[in-house]
Amino acid sequence: MKTKLLSFCLSTLLCSAIPLIGYTAPITTTNKTTTSQDAIAPYLSITALQKLNWQPVNTNDTQTITLNATSQQLNEGDIRGSIAAFALPANRGSLDITLSSLVKDKQVYVPNVLVFDQALRPAAFYPSSYFPYERPGVMSTDRLEGSLKLTPALGQQQIYILIYTTRTDLQKSTQMVDPAKAYAQGVGNAVPAIPDPVARHTPTGTLKLKVKSEQNAGNITIGQVFSSPAQEPIIVGPTQTTVTPPTSQKIKPVLSDTERYFSDAIKKEINNGNIDKALKLLDEAERLGSATARETFINSIKNKG
Numbered sequence: 001m002k003t004k005l006l007s008f009c010l011s012t013l014l015c016s017a018i019p020l021i022g023y024t025a026p027i028t029t030t031n032k033t034t035t036s037q038d039a040i041a042p043y044l045s046i047t048a049l050q051k052l053n054w055q056p057v058n059t060n061d062t063q064t065i066t067l068n069a070t071s072q073q074l075n076e077g078d079i080r081g082s083i084a085a086f087a088l089p090a091n092r093g094s095l096d097i098t099l100s101s102l103v104k105d106k107q108v109y110v111p112n113v114l115v116f117d118q119a120l121r122p123a124a125f126y127p128s129s130y131f132p133y134e135r136p137g138v139m140s141t142d143r144l145e146g147s148l149k150l151t152p153a154l155g156q157q158q159i160y161i162l163i164y165t166t167r168t169d170l171q172k173s174t175q176m177v178d179p180a181k182a183y184a185q186g187v188g189n190a191v192p193a194i195p196d197p198v199a200r201h202t203p204t205g206t207l208k209l210k211v212k213s214e215q216n217a218g219n220i221t222i223g224q225v226f227s228s229p230a231q232e233p234i235i236v237g238p239t240q241t242t243v244t245p246p247t248s249q250k251i252k253p254v255l256s257d258t259e260r261y262f263s264d265a266i267k268k269e270i271n272n273g274n275i276d277k278a279l280k281l282l283d284e285a286e287r288l289g290s291a292t293a294r295e296t297f298i299n300s301i302k303n304k305g
Contacts, residue, residue, distance in 0.1 A: 039127030039128075044162075049162075057209065060213060062211075065208075066206055067204045080165060082203055097149075097212075099208075099210075100134075100144070100209075101143060106200060107205065108142075108205055111163050112126065113162065115160070116160040117223030119223075121223075123223065124148075136179065153222065165201070262282075266293060
């Protein structure tokens with residue numbers, strides 16, 4: 001059992017060792033879809049972000065948002081049309097967010113999502129490819145849908161999510177599944193040879209946002225526990241990322257008290273079986289320049305009986 005746990009943790013360490021890139025450097029990644037087009041996190045000035053009206057959203061709540069000509073608009077770079085901007089509580093544990101864009105009259109709003117920490121620094125980017133088409137179900141309609149799992153860093157009161165569509169998205173369409181075909185496939189009948197409908201992409205639409213608060217459920221930390229250099233928003237969805245390497249920067253060694261804090265915290269979480277927490281502590285420690293946190297992590301795993 002010890003060997004399996006150690007192997008798992010070491011493999012996780014290797015995956016978490018990929019460096020994050022400064023926000024000023026362009027990053028690209030392969031979309032979740034089968035197209036070869038790359039998704040690029042947009043740059044938005046702090047001035048533009050501060051002008052937005054961020055609507056507060058409670059945890060364990062579901063909201064339906066209608067985007068129309070009277071909604072907030074943002075036309076910067078490739079961003080076009082109506083947007084939705086939300087402020088979420090960051091002091092109630094991890095957030096499990098489901099975002100759906102409903103298809104109506106063969107039209108749909110294609111969402112992209114940028115997540116910001118309390119200081120409006122970009123932390124995560126979900127391109128439109130992260131929200132694939134979902135067939136209608138018993139209690140749901142045709143929609144584009146994706147889930148965001150976020151863990152706000154300690155000390156924050158709010159984090160922010162910006163939902164927008166782009167000029168590139170508006171030039172495309174979404175292939176749906178004809179209801180008769182979906183029913184036939186569901187019951188095992190012969191699928192009729194009929195064409196599937198197509199949904200046109202529009203700058204307006206209807207969104208459904210479902211937010212749940214869950215302790216220790218997130219997988220992307222939003223914000224910084226301690227002061228550290230600005231980082232690239234994490235692009236979510238793809239398995240491979242092509243990045244422009246950052247200019248190497250000399251990281252100052254952390255203070256001995258900080259080393260001791262992380263060492264004790266990592267040992268405590270591993271002894272309690274909280275490997276995910278220990279990995280997050282390790283990641284934060286190494287961002288600050290810790291030279292001992294990784295060795296502490298590995299030795300604690302080896303010594304755990």
